[in-house]
Amino acid sequence: MSTAVITPVNPMAAEGKDTVLTVMRRDRENFTRLVSDPKNWNVDTRCTGWETRDLVGHMIDVMEGYFKNWDAAVAGKEGTALGLPVMGETLNDHALEFRKLPREEALDRFKKDAQKLDKMLADLTPEQWTSFMVYHPFAGPVPAGFYGTFQIMDYGVHPYDIEYGLGNKLATIDEATAGLILPFAFVFWQYTVDEKNAKGLDFTYGLQVDGPWGGKWRVTVKDGKWSAVPEE
Numbered sequence: 118m119s120t121a122v123i124t125p126v127n128p129m130a131a132e133g134k135d136t137v138l139t140v141m142r143r144d145r146e147n148f149t150r151l152v153s154d155p156k157n158w159n160v161d162t163r164c165t166g167w168e169t170r171d172l173v174g175h176m177i178d179v180m181e182g183y184f185k186n187w188d189a190a191v192a193g194k195e196g197t198a199l200g201l202p203v204m205g206e207t208l209n210d211h212a213l214e215f216r217k218l219p220r221e222e223a224l225d226r227f228k229k230d231a232q233k234l235d236k237m238l239a240d241l242t243p244e245q246w247t248s249f250m251v252y253h254p255f256a257g258p259v260p261a262g263f264y265g266t267f268q269i270m271d272y273g274v275h276p277y278d279i280e281y282g283l284g285n286k287l288a289t290i291d292e293a294t295a296g297l298i299l300p301f302a303f304v305f306w307q308y309t310v311d312e313k314n315a316k317g318l319d320f321t322y323g324l325q326v327d328g329p330w331g332g333k334w335r336v337t338v339k340d341g342k343w344s345a346v347p348e349e
Contacts, residue, residue, distance in 0.1 A: 306343055
């Protein structure tokens, strides 16, 4: 995988499209290399209960879910979202369902889906990247360009899960991969608060991410809610 330095961009902005697609394709190539090795197919990964084959099933599941909602958005139809709290359990169940597919069939289906989504993202105009709203199956309506980074979340992180299962407990995630994911993490962190245990708590703490993609933020937990603002 290339180690070239990638200049930080905002993946949510149209100006970040080329960088998002470059990193997505690079990380997808690495992911595909790992899952295509027959020796890795039944390796237990860092994802609890998942073998490498289940990561392939997961990718088929999420991409084909995107296609369905993308088509609905093009047709002007309202989508539905299940909500983030049930995301983990639902994705787990769906991924395991694909164990019934023979290995070659699963890989072929994954690769075809990946190329289809690649073209859909590449064909987006700058305006569509930020303004064409497509329902995420769990998060609700988001700009179509977000789906490029959603792919990076999978292609960039799951190779680490496979490497861990292969014995490389010190495997790392590329800096640009992590940097592109970071802005979205602030959204997801809002939904990871245990509201019951956080009830009545009121505190702040500092969050610092080093490197060119990083920054400093002041985080507040109050009334069971999590929020962050850039540190001046």
